[in-house]
Amino acid sequence: MRICAGKISSLQQEKTVMEQSPRNPHPAIGCNAGGISLLPEHSPVLGVFSLCINRPKQLSFPVVKGTQVCLPIILCKTDIQDLLDCSKFPVYPKLYSYPQSDSIITPVINEACFYSLLVSVKPVDRAEAVREAFRHAWKGYKAFAWGHDELKPISKTHGEWFGLGLTLIDALDTMWILDLKEEFEESKRxxxxxxxxxxxxxxxxxxxxxxxxxGLLSTYHLTGDSLFLDKAKDIGSRLMPAFNTPSKIPFSDVNIGKGIAHPPRWTTDSTVAEVTSIQLEFRELSRLTQDPQYQKAVDEVMRQVHRLDGKHDGLVPMFINTNSGKFTHRGVFTLGARADSYYEYLLKQWLQGGKKEPELLEDYLQAVEGVKKNLLRQTSPSKLVFVGELSHGRLNPKMDHLVCFLPGTLALGAHNGLPADHMDLAMQLMETCHQMYVQMETGLSPEIAHFNLQNHNGRDVDVKPADRHNLLRPETVESLFYMYRFTQDSKYRDWGWEILQSFNKYTRVPSGGYTSIGNVRDPVNPGPRDKMESFFLGETLKYLFLLFSDDPELISLDKYVFNTEAHPLPIWPSDS
Incomplete structure (x- = not known):
């Protein structure tokens, strides 16, 4: 027997009709031999299913009403006797109109009969699905890259960046949060x-x-194990030579064995995001060790950036010179690569320190106004709000996936008493980031999207060939986590679930691990790139798990701030 079932969309809405797309060209998407194939995603429901004898040419996606699901199921006529005793159910022959017209969009023009079948639907445990994804990723890392920086899951080997076990360290607190005790203890050893x-x-x-x-600091706080604090002190002290520059703006690179720091070979500049997104960690290290040198160094960077010329309505350029301490390459402003986490850390430092540093809040609020004034535009045809880039007074309708951190950051600020219109903007941008996924054939976002300001092809999002890759990035699911925590709107969970399913479909490697892909527009050949970034375990799966967790006190956002690698650090007590 072959039975096809459409996908249940949402039980929270009065009526939901999912549009067809290149990813889901036909509603009969779940096919199994020997039984009804259901894709349940919600709490247990009593599903009412319409059974159609003789396959109609096309059926709509299901319509959801209250706790009943009107779900088309397509059967061959001879299958009915295998499934149920027809004599117990009413038969409606020769139906030539729209049966259940709100559920089926094409008339059934053959003889048909319909039966009501009550089916109990078991919910999917989404949090457990994230645990399973982590275990699968860890299986590959443990087998082929143990102790190394990154897994290459296709070639079943490892990649090295620093030679410091980046994936393992990045994943420590994720394992603790997911309650994966065996994996955590082995990693601790x-x-x-x-x-x-x-x-x-x-x-x-x-x-x-x-x-x-x-990663070490957050794991120390979660476990209370001094091993991780000792290791944090060690690496923190070895990074300090980076601040030995004429301007006190740190170099980008440090030899941790020799204690020598230097800029990249090609420039004396550092990126603004890099020098202004290390503060949460070094400030916390000073608080724990009672050694002020770490916080003093990073606070000096923020003081200098606070008073620098070259900003544009609170927006900062992407580069800063380590000799002069001044911005370089002025006139280009983005919330994407090389500037993104500057804005994130303005708010989070203010929160970390107990809202006692007004210059951080001042810079953050000014920057948000600068974004609204200079970078926001709407797409055509759907009027999606996006954040573009400003280059010497001209807007480029380009948005990195990295910018999808912004809805969550805006929501976090609004939760902490900042203007309510920050949450309004967060919701608009969250929808845009969602569309960067659903408008792609794989259901996965490209690294960079270009938005249409004029309706010339019916699409809001265009992707250039060089930007079609997906690196398993966390920013969208990060913001979904914040949005759900603050609104309790289940659609954010649904969007995250769709993303996890797409990761499983297009990036999961059977032998273990997940891989970046080269082309989100090609579901047939997405082009595996043979690399699992450490942030997939450190951030992406962690935020997905927290999104699906029903425990609001699991890493409470009133007690912790997440660093830009999703490592939770405590908000300081009021007497600190």
Whole structure:
């Protein structure tokens, strides 16, 4: 017997009709041999299903009404006797109009009979599905990349960046939050016995701070195990030579074995995001160690940036010179790469310190107004609100996926008493980030989207060939987590669930792990790139789990701030 069932969309809305798309060209998307194939996603319901003898040419997606699901199921005529005793159900022959016209969009022009079949639908445990995804990713890392920075799941080997076990350290607090005790204990033993920061290796100050220092500090707070604080002190002290510059704006690179820092070979500039997105971690290290040197160094960076010329309505350029301490390459303003987390950390430092540093709040509020004044536009035809880039007075309708951190940050500010219109903007931008996924054939966002300001092809989003890759990034699911925590609107969970399903469909590697892909527009050949970034475990799956968790006190947003690598750090007590 072959039975096809349409997908249940949402039980929270009065009426939901899912549009057809290249990803879902036909509503009969769940087919199994030997039984009804259902894709339940909600609490248990009593489904009312219409059984159509003789396949109609096309059926709509299901309409949801209250707790009843009108779900078309397509059967061959001979299958009916296998499934149920027809004599017990009413038969309506020769129906030539729209049966259940709100559910079926094409008339059934053959003889048909309809039966009512009551089916109990078991809900999917979405949080458990995230645990399963983590275990699958960890299976690949443990088998092919244990102790190394990154997994290459296709070639079943590893990639090295710093040689410091980045994926393992990034994932420590995720394992703790997901209650994966066995995996955590095994990883802890590696940290205790194998992790050493004495090696002669150059590391990037920003990346090693947010991933390693941040990961160790958050794991210390969650577990209370001093091993992680000791390791955090070690790496933190080894990164300090980066601040030995004429301007006190840190170099980008540090040799942690030799204690020597330097800029990249091609420039004396550092990126603004990198030098202004290490503050949460170093400030917390000072608080825990009672050693003020760490906070003093990063606070000086913020003081300098606060008073610098070259801003535009609170927006900052992307580069800053380590010799002069001044902005370079002025005139280009973005909330994407090289500037994004500057804005995020303005708000989060203010929250971390107990809302006692008014200059941080001042800079944040000014920047939000600068975004609204200079960077916001609407697409055609759907009037999606997006954040573009300003280049010497001219707007480029380009938005990095990285910018999808912004809805969550705006929502976090509104939750903490900032203007209510910040939440309004957060909701608009969240919809746009969602559309960056659903308008792609794989259901996964490109790295960069270009938005149409004029309706010339019926699409809101265009993607250039060089921008079609997906790196398993977390920013959209991060913002979905914030939006759900603050609104309790279940659609944000549904959107996150769709993303997880697309990850499983197009990026999951059977032998273990998930891979970045090269083309989100090609569901047949998405082009696996053979790399699982550490942030997939450190951020993406963590935020998805928290999104689906029913425990609002699991990493309470009134007690913790997340660093830009999703490592939760405590908000300081009022007496700090």
């Amino acid at each position: 590696w940290v205790e016995k194998e992790l050493s920061f004495t090696k002669n290796v150059d590391v990037n100050l920003f990346e090693s701070t947010i991933r390693i220092l941040g």
